[in-house]
Amino acid sequence: MDSYYDLFEIANVIHDFWLIDAESYQKKYHTSEGKPLTPGFYIVNWPETIQDRRFNEHAEFHGPFNSRKEAQASLEWMDKVYRNFLNRISANHLRCRTQLQDMVTQ
Numbered sequence: 001m002d003s004y005y006d007l008f009e010i011a012n013v014i015h016d017f018w019l020i021d022a023e024s025y026q027k028k029y030h031t032s033e034g035k036p037l038t039p040g041f042y043i044v045n046w047p048e049t050i051q052d053r054r055f056n057e058h059a060e061f062h063g064p065f066n067s068r069k070e071a072q073a074s075l076e077w078m079d080k081v082y083r084n085f086l087n088r089i090s091a092n093h094l095r096c097r098t099q100l101q102d103m104v105t106q
Helices: 068-105
Strands: 008-015 018-020 026-028 040-045 060-065
Touching: 008 060, 008 068, 040 068, 060 068
Parallel strands: none
Antiparallel strands: 008 018, 008 040, 018 026, 040 060
16 A cells, blocks of 8 residues: 555545445445535545544545546645645744744853
8 A cells, every 4th residue: 555545545436426445345435515426536535533434424535537547646746745745844843943942042
């Protein structure tokens, strides 16, 4: 599995309320709006508070993409942007902390 599997999954919506998950299991899904998704590949994610990932009202579906390859490329881009964001926050936090410590010791 990919490193971001704990955050995201690629699923293939095959017809109304049916999809194939990343492990090739065919499963029913439903959305918070109660409407079927357009067939295609979707990047799916869940809130961090959800332990048991089901394709229900807690799942967020991003897509559709025309192919798994296209969804995978978008997911890799999303992962890269997310990691860059975390790195910037960490660097800014460290810089602010250092500046605060300098102010206190002066």
